[in-house]
Amino acid sequence: MTSESGWRGSPDLWLDAAGEILLESGVEAVKIAALAKKLKLSRTSFYWFFQDREELLDALVKKWKDKNTGNLIRQSQAYADSLAEATLNVFDCWLDQSLFDSRFEFAMRSWALQSKAILEEVQLADRQRLEALCTMFQRYGFDETAADVHARTIYLVQIGYISMQTDESLEVRMQRIPEYVKTFTGEYPKRNELERFYFKHRYTETGAE
The missing domain is CATH 1.10.10.60 (Homeodomain-like)
Structure with missing residues (x-):
């Protein structure tokens, strides 16, 4: 410059x-x-x-794809000792705005109601994210159909959170995490897996730090 x-x-x-x-x-x-x-x-x-407003809007779309879709896919591929821990890696996206911006996601989905081109971008992102989650479950022995259903369960619940603009405190969300993992995967996270997750998000079971 x-x-x-x-x-x-x-x-x-x-x-x-x-x-x-x-x-x-x-x-x-x-x-x-x-x-x-x-x-x-x-x-x-x-x-x-x-060059013009359209180029700026294109850059906004790229920023959203790189951040929300790119990070979700990377988190689904991150190292984990178990499916429960792999799922917690994905949950990082829901708790860390630097990985996944829920307000940006809501804005893009609202924009998609007005634009066919943006709707196609959102639908492509949905497919890419679901494919990544499905692949994660397949790595842990799920067949294609079961992996698809479990991936959709995780993803659609979170998109529901975003669409409803649900406001949960960190403490409430964290208290629900083990049951969500059990619901989505069929197994509870191990104690050490939960403790690592809590520490990463600056949470203790008596409240946020």
Whole structure:
């Protein structure tokens, strides 16, 4: 970036601002003038980084895919000693916004109601995520049909959480985790697996740290 471009912002700055507006007000509010006002930059600064609004929206879609779909797939492939622990690896996504942004997910699904192209992107993401979860179950001996049903059970429950904008405290969610794992996999997580999971998310059984 040249020294002259500092006052124009950066691609990430404009993209982050677009993401904030998308979450707050929906895609119709993601407009160049609104972004410029939010960032206190000139409208012409935008065009140093993006050809037009459509290129910015395409970048938002890519950011969502890289983060939410990419991380969910990676978590489903992470090392685990048991299916229960593999499932807890996936649950990391539901508790760590740096891995999976539920508000971003909700905004994209709302956008999909208005755009056939975005609906197709969301449907593709659903297929890719379900395939990854199905593969996870198959690694632990489930046949194709059983793996598919168990994968859908995990995934559709979480999408339900997001669609309903369910608000649970960390303590309530953590208390439910062992039963969710049992429901989804047929086995409870081992004590040491749970303790590692709790520690990762800064939780103790007497409350959050």
